[in-house]
Amino acid sequence: MYLNHYKNEKTVVKTVQELLLSEEDKSLITPEKITETVDSLLSMKLYAKFRENLDYDFVIDELIRRNSIWIGQDSILINNVGHVAWLTTERKKDWRYWERYKEWQEKKLDWVSLNALDKSTDEILGLLEDPTRKDAWDRRGLVVGHVQSGKTGNFTGLICKAADAGYKIIIVLAGMHNNLRSQTQMRLDEGFLGYETHPDPEKIKLIGVGEIDSGLRPNYVTNRTDKGDFNKNLADGAGIRPEERPWLFVVKKNKTVLKRLHKWIHDHVANIIDPNTHQRIVTNLPLLVIDDEADHASVDTGEQIFSEDGIPEENYDPKAINSYIRKILNLFSRKAYVGYTATPFANIYIHEQAETKKEGKDLFPEAFILNLASPSNYIGPSRVFGINNGDGSRKNQLPIIHEIDDH
Known part of the structure; x- marks a missing residue:
């Protein structure tokens, strides 16, 4: 049962949730408090019309669900050398990509998790650079999340906010296999693009966030089919201009694909010759690269030689996938990874x-x-097996292991 099926229920839930969030002491938000707030709202003349055909039990259950989870604080290490703080509340006004993604997630996430998603993606985006900043910049960071704890949802939210802020080319490195790449493309079709990507334009239909706000139509080159990875023939028909909507590329970590993408950007997107390197580069389009499962295939496993002073051997050849990811980044004067x-x-x-x-x-x-930080309802290894006390015993584990001593 989804909230967007019920207009009255959706309005009541959203209004009551906003009232509950004004409580300074969140421990006071009990089922009784929720019921009391709903009844109080519905007794108001302004909201009397919502009482008709209202699924009252659904409203109460949904609000209890949204307020039954807590999340700790994210932890972070920061290096702000060369960084210019830029993300303000004023800057976030009228961010439609994020707003429709947030509304779409409301039917799946509890309110605490949604607020945590908003906060963490703000934090990450703010640590990147303002895409409207004209001089050269390069920001590279890492987000660590628990297994199956919502990392894809997090970087989808980050992509939405990055598009709102003005990032124009967004490349997602999505695994090494066609099915994983296709799966990630499908998730981004729902959460960012708002329509099914398909090689046949006649078969494209609105889905996910597109059903909330169909006025936003980011561009795409890759599609959701197993053979929908970056293809030069399709890309050649895409004229990328800085004033246009953002472009999304969802590609495999594959030498051939990345080499093809690098060459296409070099030949068709680069707009000037760098006077220092004499190489073609892109200066008019800020780049965001999202590397999903960044520890897999992206890391160079070769051994670069360094001098005693820590100076790297400049003619070293890294492994192919690492090499082409870096070459793609190196084509842009303004980039974030x-x-x-x-x-x-x-x-x-x-x-x-x-x-x-x-x-x-x-x-x-x-x-x-x-x-x-993981939500309180996340079940990972430490929740199942507990934490090692250091003396061979464990604590806080689920009661699933029983020692048999009568053998």
Whole structure:
């Protein structure tokens, strides 16, 4: 049962939730308090019309669900060298991509989780650079989340806000296999594009956020079919101009695909010759790269040589996938890279000074590392198996392990 099926219920739930959020002490939001607030609202003359055919039990149950979960604080390491703070409340006014995504998520997420999503994506976006900033900038960060805890939902929210802010090219690196790439494309079709991507324009239909606000139509080159990865023939028909809507590319971490994408950007999107490197680069379109499962395939597993002073060998050849991700980033004067993973160990051990002449800097998250807090209803390994006390015993585990000592 979804809220958007019930206009009256949706309005009542949203209004009551806003009233409940004004409570300074959230521990006072009990089922009794929720019922009292709903009754009080419906007794008002302004809301009398909503009582007709209202599914009262559904409203109460939905509000209890939304207020039964808590989330801790995200933890973060930040390096703001060269960064200019820019994200303000004023800047976020009329952000339609985010607003429709938020409304779409309301039918699935409890209010606490939705607020946490809003807060964390604000934090991440604010640590990137203002896409309207004209001079060159480069921000690279890492977001760490628990397994199956909503990382895709988080980076979809980040993409929506980035599009609202003015990022024009958004590349999502989505696994190494066609089915995983296609699955991510489908999620972004629902949460960002708002329509089904299909090679046949006649078969495109509104879905997800597109059913909430169909006036936003970001551009796409890749589509949801198994063979819908980046294709030069399709891309050649896409004339990218800075004043247009944002462009979304969902691609595999595959040498051939990334090489093809790099060449196409170099040949068709780059707008000037860099006077220092004499290479074609893009200066008029800010880039956001989202690297899903950033510890997988993206990290260079070769061994670059460094001098005693920490200077890297500039002619070193990194592994192919790492090389082309960096080459794509290196084509842009204004770029941001955000990796998402549940297992960040490979990423944090990237040498912070690793750099080559052809690829530029490595993917070390030098700007920030943010650890997403998990909601109270998240069940992961520590919830199931408990925490090791250090003496061989465990605490806080679920009662699923029973020692048999009568053998």
